[in-house]
Amino acid sequence: MTDPHKSAVGAATQPAPMVFFLSDSTGITAETLGNTLLTQFPTQGLDRRTIPFITTEEQAHEVVAVIDRVAASGRRPLVFSTAVSPEVRAVLAQSAGHFFDLFGAHIGQLEQALGSSANGLPGQAHGVGDAARYQSRMAAVEYAIEHDDGQSLRALERAELILIAPSRCGKTPTTMYLALQHGILAANFPLVEEDFGSMSLPEPLLPFASKCFGLSSLPVRLSQIRQERRPGSKYASLSQCTYELRNAEDMYRVNNVPHVNSAFMSVEEISATVLQRMHLHH
Amino acid sequence: MTDPHKSAVGAATQPAPMVFFLSDSTGITAETLGNTLLTQFPTQGLDRRTIPFITTEEQAHEVVAVIDRVAASGRRPLVFSTAVSPEVRAVLAQSAGHFFDLFGAHIGQLEQALGSSANGLPGQAHGVGDAARYQSRMAAVEYAIEHDDGQSLRALERAELILIAPSRCGKTPTTMYLALQHGILAANFPLVEEDFGSMSLPEPLLPFASKCFGLSSLPVRLSQIRQERRPGSKYASLSQCTYELRNAEDMYRVNNVPHVNSAFMSVEEISATVLQRMHLHH
Numbered sequence: 412m413t414d415p416h417k418s419a420v421g422a423a424t425q426p427a428p429m430v431f432f433l434s435d436s437t438g439i440t441a442e443t444l445g446n447t448l449l450t451q452f453p454t455q456g457l458d459r460r461t462i463p464f465i466t467t468e469e470q471a472h473e474v475v476a477v478i479d480r481v482a483a484s485g486r487r488p489l490v491f492s493t494a495v496s497p498e499v500r501a502v503l504a505q506s507a508g509h510f511f512d513l514f515g516a517h518i519g520q521l522e523q524a525l526g527s528s529a530n531g532l533p534g535q536a537h538g539v540g541d542a543a544r545y546q547s548r549m550a551a552v553e554y555a556i557e558h559d560d561g562q563s564l565r566a567l568e569r570a571e572l573i574l575i576a577p578s579r580c581g582k583t584p585t586t587m588y589l590a591l592q593h594g595i596l597a598a599n600f601p602l603v604e605e606d607f608g609s610m611s612l613p614e615p616l617l618p619f620a621s622k623c624f625g626l627s628s629l630p631v632r633l634s635q636i637r638q639e640r641r642p643g644s645k646y647a648s649l650s651q652c653t654y655e656l657r658n659a660e661d662m663y664r665v666n667n668v669p670h671v672n673s674a675f676m677s678v679e680e681i682s683a684t685v686l687q688r689m690h691l692h693h
Numbered sequence: 694m695t696d697p698h699k700s701a702v703g704a705a706t707q708p709a710p711m712v713f714f715l716s717d718s719t720g721i722t723a724e725t726l727g728n729t730l731l732t733q734f735p736t737q738g739l740d741r742r743t744i745p746f747i748t749t750e751e752q753a754h755e756v757v758a759v760i761d762r763v764a765a766s767g768r769r770p771l772v773f774s775t776a777v778s779p780e781v782r783a784v785l786a787q788s789a790g791h792f793f794d795l796f797g798a799h800i801g802q803l804e805q806a807l808g809s810s811a812n813g814l815p816g817q818a819h820g821v822g823d824a825a826r827y828q829s830r831m832a833a834v835e836y837a838i839e840h841d842d843g844q845s846l847r848a849l850e851r852a853e854l855i856l857i858a859p860s861r862c863g864k865t866p867t868t869m870y871l872a873l874q875h876g877i878l879a880a881n882f883p884l885v886e887e888d889f890g891s892m893s894l895p896e897p898l899l900p901f902a903s904k905c906f907g908l909s910s911l912p913v914r915l916s917q918i919r920q921e922r923r924p925g926s927k928y929a930s931l932s933q934c935t936y937e938l939r940n941a942e943d944m945y946r947v948n949n950v951p952h953v954n955s956a957f958m959s960v961e962e963i964s965a966t967v968l969q970r971m972h973l974h975h
Contacts (some may be wrong), residue, residue: 428807437965440729444795447722447775448803451811461974463965489806493729509806513726516798521730524710524771524791529733545959546921552866556838584834587869591960639828677827678873683719683745692743 429481430459431508433474433492435499438463444513445491465494471502482507496531544594551590551597558598559583564615567598572689573619574599575612575668576626577655578646579636584678585626585685592682595691607658610665624685625663625670627656632674711763712741713790715756715774717781720745726795727773747776753784764789778813826876833872833879840880841865846897849880854971855901856881857894857950858908859937860928861918866960867908867967874964877973889940892947906967907945907952909938914956 430449432441438461449457465471471494481488490508494500504510518529557563558570560583567573572595574582582599589595606613612620628636630653637647645651663670669688673681686692712731714723720743731739747753753776763770772790776782786792800811839845840852842865849855854877856864864881871877888895894902912935919929927933945952951970955963968974 437959437961439961439965440725443722443725444775444799447796448799451777451800451814452803452807452809454807461965461968463969487806489803493726495733509802511799511802513795513799514729517726517730517793517795518733520791520793521734521771524769525734525736527734532733546918548960549863549866552869556841556865559838581831583838584831584873587834587873591866591869591873636828677719678830679719679721683721683743686743687745 426486427454427457428486428509429488430457431474431478431488431490432459432461433465433490433494433503434461434463435466435494435496436463438493441491441493441513444493445489445511448491448511449489465499465503466496468498468502471499475502475506478506478508495529547594548591551594552587554596554598555586555590559586561598561600561615567615567619569596570598570619570622571595572597572624572685572691573616573622574626574685575602575616575623575659576673577602577628577633577652577659579633579640580626580628581673581676581678581681582626585673585681588678588682589685589691593686593691602655602659602662604655607655607662610662612662612666612668620666620668623666623668624689625659625668626673626681627660627663627670628652628672629674630656708768709736709739710768710791711770712739713756713760713770713772714741714743715747715772715776715785716743716745717748717776717778718745720775723773723775723795726775727771727793730773730793731771747781747785748778750780750784753781757784757788760788760790777811829876830873833876834869836878836880837868837872841868843880843882843897849897849901851878852880852901852904853877854879854906854967854973855898855904856908856967857884857898857905857941859884859910859915859934859941861915861922862908862910863955863958863960863963864908867955867963870960870964871967871973875968875973884937884941884944886937889937889944892944894944894948894950902948902950905948905950906971907941907950908955908963909942909945909952910934910954911956912938 432438432445434441442461462474465474478488478490488508490506491511491513492503493514494503495514500512500515522528574586574597576582578601586597586599589597600616616623630649633652633656634647634649637652641647671684714720714727716723724743744756747756760770760772770790772788773793773795774782774785775796776785777796782794782797786794804810856868856879858864860883868879868881871879882898898905912931915934915938916929916931919934923929953966
């Protein structure tokens with residue numbers, strides 16, 4: 412506290428405000444939009460806390476007490492809320508934080524557009540919703556696990572999508588994301604050196620060419636990622652990565668397989684691109 | 694068109710408006726908050742369309758043309774946008790749809806709260822962000838696949854979380870969700886009849902009791918789900934489900950394993966609950 416060095420730093424740079432994401436449901440929506448808004452500012456290292464399932468006024472008062480303690484001891488926190496209940500929102504709005512009412516700001520306009528009133532029930536965007544959707548996601552995740560990395564070629568005809576790529580281009584997480592978030596039956600299939608003898612698709616994929624989507628990357632980036640798995644190996648070498656990527660891209664082109672360079676894309680970006688290009692939105 | 698029946702129905706119930714989710718990034722944020730808002734209204738069977746990666750004014754004009762065509766041929770569409778660029782937003786706002794500017798509505802308040810200006814770059818909430826996060830999610834997904842359903846007891850000490858439950862209570866999709874969305878190293882371990890001889894945890898879990906979280910369900914619901922997998926089996930029978938769930942819940946209680954009944958919870962709700970109870974937010 413009396414370290415002059417620290418005081419100087421404290422005076423020069425204002426401490427980053429703490430960020431709260433509040434919800435009467437999972438908090439995912441509050442986190443998602445809150446984080447989107449925050450990416451517009453230099454806010455690295457922010458201390459973020461999600462408090463889900465705030466469903467009663469009493470719980471809301473407890474949360475307000477937490478926020479107020481943080482506000483009293485430093486900078487005023489940012490509070491992003493998607494609480495639906497007017498009563499809960501009213502309590503949360505009283506905190507000493509900057510209150511961003513992500514739900515309330517839009518619900519009035521939507522009521523007008525639809526010509527009816529909001530039902531006031533807690534957010535169900537991430538609720539179990541219809542059981543059918545839950546089952547289809549569960550089935551898709553299991554399918555994805557079973558068909559990861561070309562493990563099983565059984566039931567490939569059931570696949571809605573087959574992601575193909577050399578090792579470490581992002582096939583597995585993208586497949587899981589599409590299964591979990593969109594219930595899509597996605598298999599993935601690794602392209603290895605032996606596949607590049609001819610420019611045709613690997614034999615097991617031939618009947619399903621129209622379901623294939625290819626990923627590629629940049630040699631330097633791929634080599635980096637492979638180095639973490641097998642340092643110093645031929646597998647991770649720049650020359651091997653260059654060879655595999657060039658051949659994979661040629662294969663995609665020759666066979667009219669839509670593809671994308673995923674080197675600097677997130678799993679979400681790759682997934683959104685695949686959905687758009689393959690017209691796969693459920 | 695001339696079917697009098699149809700006309701009567703058409704007159705009685707206004708057609709549901711089409712819904713657009715627009716973004717200069719993946720569209721996930723627009724879908725998430727838009728859907729949360731829509732859950733407040735009776736809007737089943739809405740035709741929803743996501744248009745991601747709208748980054749130029751030209752692309753925005755094309756999207757506006759699509760929306761305007763829909764508006765001209767029926768009911769005015771709902772348009773949820775998280776576009777960040779002021780230029781793109783200005784174009785999108787001109788469409789004939791009801792325009793919900795999910796980003797613009799809050800960015801001014803956030804600029805005030807932070808005392809600085811938004812950088813105007815497209816939303817990066819679902820961008821690759823830091824490569825370290827990408828790697829950790831990728832590693833977590835692979836760990837989850839390798840340790841799904843008690844397949845591998847290797848490296849269980851690396852797990853941050855071990856989900857335990859009888860078959861079909863939601864372990865696998867929850868594990869994948871926690872890995873993908875939160876980069877959490879999660880294993881899952883099935884509880885089977887043989888585990889209920891004593892009330893202690895299965896032997897491989899004993900050193901890791903503090904990492905365990907239990908799922909249970911309702912016998913009727915679990916039986917339904919198992920029937921889909923193995924119709925008419927003992928495994929799916931109500932008596933077997935009742936037996937396994939009762940014993941699992943007793944085991945959780947005796948060993949102080951935190952647990953939740955996931956019968957009517959979504960993967961997101963189970964995940965949010967696990968994170969909260971196990972203090973696992975990264």
